[in-house]
Structures are given as C-alpha cells and as structure tokens.
Amino acid sequence: MAEKTYAGVTINVDEEGYMTDSSQWTKEVAAEIAKEEGIEELTDTHYAVLEFIRQKVSEGATLTIRAIGKSGHTDIKGFYKLFPGAPLKKATKIAGVPKPSSCV
Amino acid sequence: MSDEKKPLKKVLIIVAKGTIEDVYAGLVMANGAVMEGIETKLFFTFFGLDAITKKKMNSLHTATVGNPSMTMPGGIPFPTWLGGVPGIEAAVSAMMRKQMEELDIPPVDEFLEMITAGGGEIYACKLAVDMFKLKKEDLIDDLNGIITVGEMYELAAGDYSQIIFT
Numbered sequence: 662m663a664e665k666t667y668a669g670v671t672i673n674v675d676e677e678g679y680m681t682d683s684s685q686w687t688k689e690v691a692a693e694i695a696k697e698e699g700i701e702e703l704t705d706t707h708y709a710v711l712e713f714i715r716q717k718v719s720e721g722a723t724l725t726i727r728a729i730g731k732s733g734h735t736d737i738k739g740f741y742k743l744f745p746g747a748p749l750k751k752a753t754k755i756a757g758v759p760k761p762s763s764c765v
Numbered sequence: 766m767s768d769e770k771k772p773l774k775k776v777l778i779i780v781a782k783g784t785i786e787d788v789y790a791g792l793v794m795a796n797g798a799v800m801e802g803i804e805t806k807l808f809f810t811f812f813g814l815d816a817i818t819k820k821k822m823n824s825l826h827t828a829t830v831g832n833p834s835m836t837m838p839g840g841i842p843f844p845t846w847l848g849g850v851p852g853i854e855a856a857v858s859a860m861m862r863k864q865m866e867e868l869d870i871p872p873v874d875e876f877l878e879m880i881t882a883g884g885g886e887i888y889a890c891k892l893a894v895d896m897f898k899l900k901k902e903d904l905i906d907d908l909n910g911i912i913t914v915g916e917m918y919e920l921a922a923g924d925y926s927q928i929i930f931t
Contacts, residue, residue, distance in 0.1 A: 746802035
C-alpha cells in the first residue's frame with residue numbers, strides 16, 4: 662500500500678498506482694493522474710467516459726472496451742484517441758477504480 | 766541480472782485454422798495486445814481465412830467429430846457418434862457463440878473492427894487466397910493487404926517482437 666498526493670490530497674494507491682479507495686476520487690485528482698499518464702488536459706468527453714467507468718465498476722460490472730464503445734460517449738476508435746496507448750488501463754487508473762481484470 | 770523491464774513492442778499472430786476456438790484464440794490475443802499498446806498484426810492463412818471472409822466469418826463452427834475435449838453441458842461425456850448427427854455441429858457452434866456473447870466477446874466482424882479501431886492490422890496470405898480462389902472483395906474491407914510469407918516476416922521484424930502461431 663502506498664500513498665500519493667494529487668491536487669493537495671493524499672490518496673491511497675496500490676503498487677501500480679491504481680487508487681484503492683474510489684471515494685477519494687475528484688475531477689482534480691483525475692486531472693493530475695492524467696498528466697502523469699501523458700494526457701495534458703481532460704475534456705468533457707474524457708470526464709463522461711470516466712464517469713461511465715466509475716458507474717459500471719460501482720455496479721460490479723466487468724469493464725470491456727466493447728462496453729465503453731457502446732456507452733454513447735465515444736466509440737472504440739475514439740476511446741483509443743482519448744487515452745492513447747493502453748486505453749482501458751489508463752482510463753481506469755484516471756477514473757480511480759481498480760485495474761480491469763477483463764481480457765476483452 | 767537486470768531488473769529493467771523490457772515490454773513487448775510488437776506481435777504478429779498467425780491464424781491458420783477456421784474453427785471458432787482457433788479463430789477466437791487469435792482474436793483475443795490480438796485485441797489484448799492492441800489494448801496494451803503493443804503494435805499488432807494478424808496474418809490469416811489456410812482455413813483461418815474463413816475469419817476474414819465476409820460470407821463465413823460470423824458463422825464459424827467448432828468440430829463435434831474428432832474433438833475429444835467436447836462435453837455436454839454439465840460435463841457429461843459427449844458420445845463420438847453424436848457429433849456426426851446432422852445439425853449437431855451447427856447447434857453446438859451456435860451455443861458456443863452464444864456463451865461468448867454473454868461474456869461480452871463480440872462476433873468475429875465486430876471483433877476485427879475493435880482490433881483495427883485500436884490500430885491493429887489485418888493481412889491475408891497470398892498463397893492461401895489463390896488456393897481457395899478467393900477475391901479481394903470476398904474478404905473484409907478493412908484488410909491491410911494480401912501478402913507473401915516473405916512480406917509477413919518483414920512485418921514482424923524489429924526488437925521485442927514476437928510471432929505467435931495458433
């Protein structure tokens with residue numbers, strides 16, 4: 662268990678930097694994690710996707726790229742553009758939820 | 766020993782068989798690589814071409830004859846003779862596709878779209894395309910090329926690159 666300070670708040674994270682207490686998440690915290698992940702600015706679309714992810718995870722659903730592509734906020738191509746490189750890993754980290762355990 | 770991480774940068778996955786499980790093994794690995802930010806290429810050859818043939822891709826079958834892993838629901842042994850009964854292979858295959866859909870695993874056409882949406886590339890083997898007398902228009906529109914084996918190896922070149930044959 663480690664701690665990190667984002668936007669002046671101390672946040673609990675695991676060894677890979679994923680937040681372990683989702684309730685500590687704020688938009689400001691998200692913006693700072695995003696910068697660490699190489700995303701300079703979070704747009705409204707970013708936040709809509711992050712909220713969607715947070716909602717799905719709180720419902721206990723398994724997150725997949727496919728589900729995000731059908732969320733109505735972005736399509737799969739758009740998702741890769743919003744969170745370049747490894748989108749699901751990055752987006753979940755920024756959304757303050759655990760690392761996804763799905764294969765698709 | 767160095768602790769430095771050397772993540773995989775590129776992967777080339779060869780799909781040479783056309784059963785549901787062989788095709789999906791390749792697609793799941795390819796999509797997983799794309800999701801990790803790994804440069805991903807898929808090469809379809811021989812019966813694997815069914816997975817990128819428009820008319821066949823969404824109705825792939827699994828073999829119910831000569832498949833010793835086959836069991837009935839609940840783990841009851843699947844008699845060999847039953848596999849040959851007309852309609853059984855289609856029914857078992859439809860059931861497999863349904864079970865995958867429940868896990869949010871998409872049909873083949875949508876899966877390929879997911880892979881290309883993330884920047885993955887899809888190639889067909891020239892020799893197999895010629896052998897099966899397929900035309901470019903029989904194959905998916907998103908195809909990056911019909912290529913030779915030599916060109917396939919060129920695609921896989923580079924450091925931290927792997928070729929996977931399913």
